[in-house]
Amino acid sequence: MLSKRLKLIRNRRGLTQTGLAHKVKTTKGTISNYENGHSTPSNEMLRDLADALDTTTDYLLGRTDIDTNVSRTVSYSESDFETDPDLQIAFREASDFSEENRKQAIDFINYLKEKEKAKGRKIPNSSDE
Amino acid sequence: MLSKRLKLIRNRRGLTQTGLAHKVKTTKGTISNYENGHSTPSNEMLRDLADALDTTTDYLLGRTDIDTNVSRTVSYSESDFETDPDLQIAFREASDFSEENRKQAIDFINYLKEKEKAKGRKIPNSSDE
DNA sequence: TAACTAAGAAATTCTTAGCCC
DNA sequence: GGGCTAAGAATTTCTTAGTTA
Numbered sequence: 001m002l003s004k005r006l007k008l009i010r011n012r013r014g015l016t017q018t019g020l021a022h023k024v025k026t027t028k029g030t031i032s033n034y035e036n037g038h039s040t041p042s043n044e045m046l047r048d049l050a051d052a053l054d055t056t057t058d059y060l061l062g063r064t065d066i067d068t069n070v071s072r073t074v075s076y077s078e079s080d081f082e083t084d085p086d087l088q089i090a091f092r093e094a095s096d097f098s099e100e101n102r103k104q105a106i107d108f109i110n111y112l113k114e115k116e117k118a119k120g121r122k123i124p125n126s127s128d129e
Numbered sequence: 130m131l132s133k134r135l136k137l138i139r140n141r142r143g144l145t146q147t148g149l150a151h152k153v154k155t156t157k158g159t160i161s162n163y164e165n166g167h168s169t170p171s172n173e174m175l176r177d178l179a180d181a182l183d184t185t186t187d188y189l190l191g192r193t194d195i196d197t198n199v200s201r202t203v204s205y206s207e208s209d210f211e212t213d214p215d216l217q218i219a220f221r222e223a224s225d226f227s228e229e230n231r232k233q234a235i236d237f238i239n240y241l242k243e244k245e246k247a248k249g250r251k252i253p254n255s256s257d258e
Numbered sequence: 259t260a261a262c263t264a265a266g267a268a269a270t271t272c273t274t275a276g277c278c279c
Numbered sequence: 280g281g282g283c284t285a286a287g288a289a290t291t292t293c294t295t296a297g298t299t300a
Contacts, residue, residue: 002172016281025239030272032283039271042291043131043169047190056193057186061176084224084231090238091220092191095213096130101241102213108237109219112230145260159293161262168292171270 001062007035009053009060009067023052023086051089130191136164138182138189138196152181 010020010031017031024045033039041049050057058064094105139149139160146157146164153174162168170178179186187193223234 017283018281027273028282029274029284032281033271036283038284040172042271043172043175043190046172046186047192050187050192057175057190058179061172061186063176063179063186086235087220087223087231090235091216091223093242094238095216097241097245101245102216105238105241106213106215106219109223109234112226112234113222116226116230146262147260156294157261158263158295161260162292165262167263171292 002040002060003035003037005060005062006031006049009055010035012067013053015053020049020052024048024089047092048089051085051092054085131169131189132164132166134189134191135160135178138184139164141196142182144182149178149181153177 010017015023017028017035021028021031025048026045030039034041046057046060050060053060055067056064059067094102097105139146144152146160150157150160154177155174159168163170175186175189179189182189184196185193188196223231226234
């Protein structure tokens with residue numbers, strides 16, 4: 001069930017196995033294994049896949065037929081703006097860190113924030129990637 | 130994350146570990162392992178747990194705060210699990226970063242994640258939550 | 259009764275590499 | 280490039296039993 005759903009929605013999102021693999025930090029072989037039922041993703045990977053594909057784990061597992069992410073109300077996401085899926089994944093993981101590592105993550109973000117400021121208010125030029 | 134949610138909603142449903150174990154055809158030891166983070170349920174078991182507890186896999190995995198099996202809008206401020214407020218703030222800040230700085234933030238979090246993993250492999254020092 | 263943990267057996271996944279189209 | 284699969288290594292889960300409150 002998961003295998004069919006995963007392949008279906010990956011194609012629907014216009015991603016290759018390699019592309020999806022990169023988003024969730026694994027290899028194309030592993031994605032292929034999922035899609036052919038040779039293995040099943042861990043819970044953490046399942047979450048990451050749902051994030052990367054903008055769907056729900058219930059959809060991937062076949063508990064619902066709704067493939068969109070409408071029920072998404074995670075506490076640290078705001079409904080207003082588009083968010084980098086990779087960033088979402090990173091922060092979900094960070095929320096499970098030890099206190100010490102969480103603090104380090106926050107400190108580093110704050111450091112980056114200062115750097116952004118220092119660069120001067122510049123309108124983001126999306127000429128990359 | 131799953132461990133907290135599982136324990137929470139099991140109690141909310143008035144079930145003992147033994148009772149839940151019987152519903153999903155496993156042993157109380159296995160349920161205890163889930164709730165204490167010593168192991169994680171397979172995808173199939175995850176589905177069964179969501180069924181038995183009348184909730185969703187997205188809730189059990191912490192992707193949504195809706196604990197009922199019916200899709201319903203809920204404000205994101207009421208959350209069952211304690212998310213670090215500072216981390217939430219940092220997350221919102223990082224969302225506005227330039228692509229480059231966002232990538233750096235993600236990379237750093239991934240680095241911390243590897244560190245957490247390595248730590249977890251060590252012999253338990255009874256200093257864990 | 260209810261819940262937690264240790265230890266080993268058992269089962270699974272992941273990685274690497276090669277193959278096909 | 281895009282996708283599939285084999286085989287062994289690596290990792291994880293499950294079971295049983297004992298322990299605690």
